[in-house]
Amino acid sequence: MSLRRFIAKRVLLIFPILFGVSVITFALVHITPGDPVDVVVALNPDISPAEEARLRARYGLNDPIWEQYLDWLVGVLQGDFGKVIATDRAVSTVIVERLPETIALGLFGWVFAVIIAVPAGIYAAVRKDELGDHVSRFLALSGISIPNFWLGLMLILVGALTLNLWPVLAPRTALYSPEMLWYLLLPGITIGTASASTLMRIMRSSMAEEMNKEYVTAARAKGLPERTVVLKHVLRNSLISVTTVAAFLTASIVSGSVVVEQVFGWPGLGRALISAVSNREIDLILGITLFIGVAIILANLVADILYAVLDPRIRYD
Amino acid sequence: MTLLEINDLTVNFYTEDGVVTAVDDLSYRIESGETFGVVGESGAGKSVTALSLMRLIEDPGRIESGEILFKGEDLLEMSEAEIRSVRGNEIAMIFQDAQTALNPVYSVGEQISEAIRHHLNYSDAEARDRTIQLLDRVGIPDAESRYDDYPHEFSGGMQQRAVIAMALSCDPDLLIADEPTTALDVTTEAKILDQIQDLADEFDTAVQLITHDLGVVAKICERVMVMYAGRPVEKAPVEDLYYDPKHPYTVGLMSSIPRIGDERDRLQTIPGTMPDLVDVPPGCAFHPRCPYAEESCAQKQPPLVDPETGDAATAADDRAAACLEYTGDLEGELEFEVSVEGEDPLLEEGQDAR
Ligand SMILES: Nc1ncnc2c1ncn2[C@@H]1O[C@H](COP(=O)(O)OP(=O)(O)OP(=O)(O)O)[C@@H](O)[C@H]1O
Ligand code: SF4
Numbered sequence: 103m104s105l106r107r108f109i110a111k112r113v114l115l116i117f118p119i120l121f122g123v124s125v126i127t128f129a130l131v132h133i134t135p136g137d138p139v140d141v142v143v144a145l146n147p148d149i150s151p152a153e154e155a156r157l158r159a160r161y162g163l164n165d166p167i168w169e170q171y172l173d174w175l176v177g178v179l180q181g182d183f184g185k186v187i188a189t190d191r192a193v194s195t196v197i198v199e200r201l202p203e204t205i206a207l208g209l210f211g212w213v214f215a216v217i218i219a220v221p222a223g224i225y226a227a228v229r230k231d232e233l234g235d236h237v238s239r240f241l242a243l244s245g246i247s248i249p250n251f252w253l254g255l256m257l258i259l260v261g262a263l264t265l266n267l268w269p270v271l272a273p274r275t276a277l278y279s280p281e282m283l284w285y286l287l288l289p290g291i292t293i294g295t296a297s298a299s300t301l302m303r304i305m306r307s308s309m310a311e312e313m314n315k316e317y318v319t320a321a322r323a324k325g326l327p328e329r330t331v332v333l334k335h336v337l338r339n340s341l342i343s344v345t346t347v348a349a350f351l352t353a354s355i356v357s358g359s360v361v362v363e364q365v366f367g368w369p370g371l372g373r374a375l376i377s378a379v380s381n382r383e384i385d386l387i388l389g390i391t392l393f394i395g396v397a398i399i400l401a402n403l404v405a406d407i408l409y410a411v412l413d414p415r416i417r418y419d
Numbered sequence: 420m421t422l423l424e425i426n427d428l429t430v431n432f433y434t435e436d437g438v439v440t441a442v443d444d445l446s447y448r449i450e451s452g453e454t455f456g457v458v459g460e461s462g463a464g465k466s467v468t469a470l471s472l473m474r475l476i477e478d479p480g481r482i483e484s485g486e487i488l489f490k491g492e493d494l495l496e497m498s499e500a501e502i503r504s505v506r507g508n509e510i511a512m513i514f515q516d517a518q519t520a521l522n523p524v525y526s527v528g529e530q531i532s533e534a535i536r537h538h539l540n541y542s543d544a545e546a547r548d549r550t551i552q553l554l555d556r557v558g559i560p561d562a563e564s565r566y567d568d569y570p571h572e573f574s575g576g577m578q579q580r581a582v583i584a585m586a587l588s589c590d591p592d593l594l595i596a597d598e599p600t601t602a603l604d605v606t607t608e609a610k611i612l613d614q615i616q617d618l619a620d621e622f623d624t625a626v627q628l629i630t631h632d633l634g635v636v637a638k639i640c641e642r643v644m645v646m647y648a649g650r651p652v653e654k655a656p657v658e659d660l661y662y663d664p665k666h667p668y669t670v671g672l673m674s675s676i677p678r679i680g681d682e683r684d685r686l687q688t689i690p691g692t693m694p695d696l697v698d699v700p701p702g703c704a705f706h707p708r709c710p711y712a713e714e715s716c717a718q719k720q721p722p723l724v725d726p727e728t729g730d731a732a733t734a735a736d737d738r739a740a741a742c743l744e745y746t747g748d749l750e751g752e753l754e755f756e757v758s759v760e761g762e763d764p765l766l767e768e769g770q771d772a773r
């Protein structure tokens with residue numbers, strides 16, 4: 103019961119947060135010079151000044167900023183996220199269309215990070231201060247230090263141009279098809295590497311800390327095999343801190359997708375966001391930003407719930 | 420029958436400050452079904468000795484030399500799989516602090532059942548039944564419904580009882596109780612000690628009881644070993660230790676047992692503290708604190724000998740002390756008198772007061 107109330111409270115909290123995010127984003131976009139009409143005019147030099155003014159008036163770009171914001175907000179509350187001026191398409195249509203691409207990529211990167219990080223962290227903790235630990239520390243530090251875009255370019259260089267295993271640009275087959283997994287590999291690794299490295303280090307240190315606790319000696323004193331001691335007793339305790347971090351990493355994976363989608367020409371939300379910014383498509387920017395906000399809040403909520411499931415001492419009251 | 424015989428056990432810790440010899444040339448034995456006390460101040464090496472018996476010494480520690488014969492077999496020669504089948508099954512341990520010895524994220528019942536399933540090959544349901552019986556036996560009310568409770572939902576005394584149930588779960592032949600009651604209040608302490616004693620009788624389990632409290636030893640042990648800075652300084656049947664102690668350290672410990680009507684501050688009785696084991700005083704490690712210390716005490720390390728004959732003692736000897744007095748190297752005499760004031764703990768059999 104109390105967990106349900108906790109979840110309800112957290113879900114309600116989404117609204118003030120999103121309100122704040124939208125106000126800040128709105129303000130930031132207005133501080134940067136230029137609006138969508140400028141972009142349209144720059145692309146079509148024949149547009150007359152009169153037509154330009156008409157366009158501005160039509161999209162309400164001459165209104166005071168707070169009025170523009172309120173118009174937008176009223177629309178959102180009615181389920182209308184506005185329009186992309188250059189193409190005249192609804193923002194929600196664009197998001198729905200791009201979303202699966204980003205989810206596929208982010209999920210792949212996230213799963214890749216967890217699959218690499220958890221076993222590697224366990225291994226490093228069990229082999230603490232031995233060669234394997236040092237090697238994994240070196241790899242993790244490299245993984246954290248390498249910028250996304252550079253790693254992506256290197257993977258394209260090696261995988262596509264040298265080894266010829268991948269095309270430079272993934273062909274647009276159905277997203278949820280087995281061969282898509284293959285095309286997801288390079289961008290997925292690019293997006294997941296930094297997260298895998300961070301997560302692995304956290305896994306290792308929380309595991310190593312737990313290994314020194316007396317309940318571990320007590321479990322060994324029961325005659326349990328070392329496998330059970332580590333994978334049952336120690337792992338569950340160390341996962342408690344790891345889940346929180348894994349949830350935070352969702353944010354870094356989402357922001358990483360902006361760069362990685364650009365590098366790999368992946369038609370997801372991240373790439374849509376970049377073109378929206380350069381075209382000053384304010385409704386699209388706001389729509390995508392809000393969406394990212396919701397995703398991150400939900401990821402944290404999931405982490406809190408997992409936390410409660412893993413640690414019986416946590417009670418939400 | 421001799422259940423456990425330890426010969427010349429030495430355990431070192433390789434720390435940053437240097438090599439610490441936590442257990443130094445230790446020999447003793449435990450007979451089937453008896454209760455053997457190990458006494459000494461904090462840092463004397465009692466827990467390290469206990470962990471050595473299960474081969475659970477971890478980095479940076481190492482069992483350097485010696486033998487641990489359990490039912491005639493050397494535990495130190497066993498393979499990893501063989502020693503695992505002894506741990507928890509034939510030798511079990513009650514840890515010093517139940518709260519930290521229980522895993523916070525698994526239910527108490529599960530933590531007992533898992534050992535039963537592992538060693539006795541019980542099914543889930545059978546192990547659960549046996550665990551509930553054990554919890555009930557150690558005095559946890561409503562055992563069936565407490566099975567699924569987590570350690571934090573148990574009080575300190577109940578956690579300690581659960582840890583005792585865990586140790587008894589596979590009917591061990593030897594129970595190592597490492598200060599099983601230090602974390603508890605006096606009333607609970609008395610109850611838990613009684614319980615350990617009852618259960619040991621009932622299951623015919625030998626107990627190695629570790630404590631700093633000679634009062635507790637008097638109550639439930641048959642033979643005692645006193646340790647100081649990793650070495651045994653005196654071994655004796657409990658009556659001899661009380662009425663005729665041979666080592667000045669034992670005498671000091673003895674006068675620090677609080678007795679009714681005794682107003683002294685217990686910490687004042689043995690001045691000073693045990694040395695840091697990185698830097699043990701030369702000769703007799705106790706000499707900086709010993710009221711009878713002479714020059715030779717700082718030079719010659721007293722061997723453990725039979726106090727009557729002065730012959731070197733072995734694991735088989737019941738009476739032994741390590742003081743130069745008994746090797747004839749001391750010029751003066753050990754002058755102390757034993758007087759029993761207030762209630763005599765040895766005469767209190769069956770009573771709870773202490
Ligand atoms: N993990 C370790 N690393 C380094 N030194 C250790 C370690 N464990 C024990 N020691 C050394 O061994 C000595 C004896 O420790 P031990 O835990 O056996 O004492 P004890 O007699 O059980 O004391 P207490 O009554 O406080 O439990 C310590 O003083 C310490 O110097
Ligand atoms: S050897 Fe010397 S210092 Fe050690 S206990 Fe005997 S008299 Fe005291």
Ligand SMILES: [Mg+2]
Pocket residue numbers: 465466467515597
């Ligand atoms: Mg101890």
